[in-house]
Amino acid sequence: MSSTYNDVRAAIEGRFELDLSTRSPNGEPPYAIAYSNIPFTPPNNIPWVQVFIRFGDNNYATLTSFNRQTGTLVVNVFTPQGQGTGENFTIAERIKDLFDRAKFSSIIFDAASGPAQVTPAAPEPYFQTQLTATFEAYLD
Secondary structure (H helix, E strand, C coil): CCCCHHHHHHHHHHHHHHHHCCCCCCCCCCCEEEECCCCCCCCCCCCEEEEEEEEEEEEECCCCCCEEEEEEEEEEEEEECCCCCHHHHHHHHHHHHHHCCCEECCEEECCCEEEEEECCCCCCCEEEEEEEEEEEEEEC
16 A cells, blocks of 8 residues: 555656566567656667656545545657657557556556657657656555
8 A cells, every 4th residue: 555655656666667677578678767856868869758746636535544646647758859750659658558547556547648749859859759647546
């Protein structure tokens, strides 16, 4: 049972680490992952992802002894410019599969949205898309 904001953050980031930092069963390569408030230098001309969590409302879940914490997972996918959308969308699909209606560590995700193109990309020169997924976490 997740009991703190850091437990929720660690569970979500841990899911990224388990899947994206290693080669997938389909042969997709591992990707560098940027997390909030951790120094990161984007790799040169290869794909990478950025992950951050926005916590929202917190309220008492009736008939339980837990608080319901809402939030949004935001993931930016960066791929080299001028090479089309294929690789970016493949990475986005891999991420979507991790979180779309997923349930783990007392966190329940809704359907994921995106990938939506972000222009201009920040940082440039990348092609950037963004996925979002709202969630509810139950805190002690």
